[in-house]
Amino acid sequence: MQFDVYPTPGPARAFLPFIIDVQSDLLSSLDSRLIVPMLSIPAGKKGAPKLLTRLNPIIEFDGKSYALLANQMANISANRLRKPAGNLSTQRQAIVEAIDFLITGI
Numbered sequence: 160m161q162f163d164v165y166p167t168p169g170p171a172r173a174f175l176p177f178i179i180d181v182q183s184d185l186l187s188s189l190d191s192r193l194i195v196p197m198l199s200i201p202a203g204k205k206g207a208p209k210l211l212t213r214l215n216p217i218i219e220f221d222g223k224s225y226a227l228l229a230n231q232m233a234n235i236s237a238n239r240l241r242k243p244a245g246n247l248s249t250q251r252q253a254i255v256e257a258i259d260f261l262i263t264g265i
Contacts, residue, residue, distance in 0.1 A: 160180070160184060160187075160243070161180060161181065161182060161184050161253050162179060162180065162181065162182075162245065162246050162247045162248040162250075162251060162254065163179070163180045163240075163243035163245075163246050164177050164178070164179055164197070164220060164243060164244050164245045164246065164247055165177065165178050165179075165180065165194075165240045165241065165242075165243055165244060166194065166241070166244060167235070168195040168235075168239045168240070168241075170260060171196075173207065174198070174199075174200055175196040175197065175198055175199075175228070176197065176225075177196075177197040177220065177225065177244065178192055178194040178195065178196050178197065178235070179193045179194060179195045179197060179227070179247055179254065180193070180240065180243075181193050181195050181232070181254060181258065182194075187208070190237050190238070190261060191225055191234050191235065191236055191237055192234070192235055192236075192240060193232060193233075194232065194233055194234075194235050195227055195228060195229055195231070195232050195254070195257075195258070196228045196231050196233075197218070197220070197225040197226070197227060197228070198215075198225060198226040199223065199224075199225055200217060200223075200224040200226055202223060202249065207259070210226050213256065213257065213260045214229050214230055214257055214260050214261060215229065215230070215250055215257065216254075216256070216257055217226055218247060218253060218254075219249050219250075220245060220247060221244070221245060227253070227254060227257050229254075229257035229258050229260070229261045230261055232261070
């Protein structure tokens, strides 16, 4: 489902704990999904990498802060996604604006 959050499959989970499925539900029959990784931001944001506010908005999930890495969108096989850990449809605007900024620059 669009904006479902999944644990990142594979070894990348150590530094990118979650990914968001941003693909439209109208395309759920495809065997792949367009995902955006989520980077964990330490409390107080000390040690966080430099991020662009519009491209990498800070979102809250499960009581923690994450940077949405829209500039690292990728395609993943749908069968690699297991049970969702949650859904970020309440933060749809920030997610779509980040993707739109990546594509259009505005």
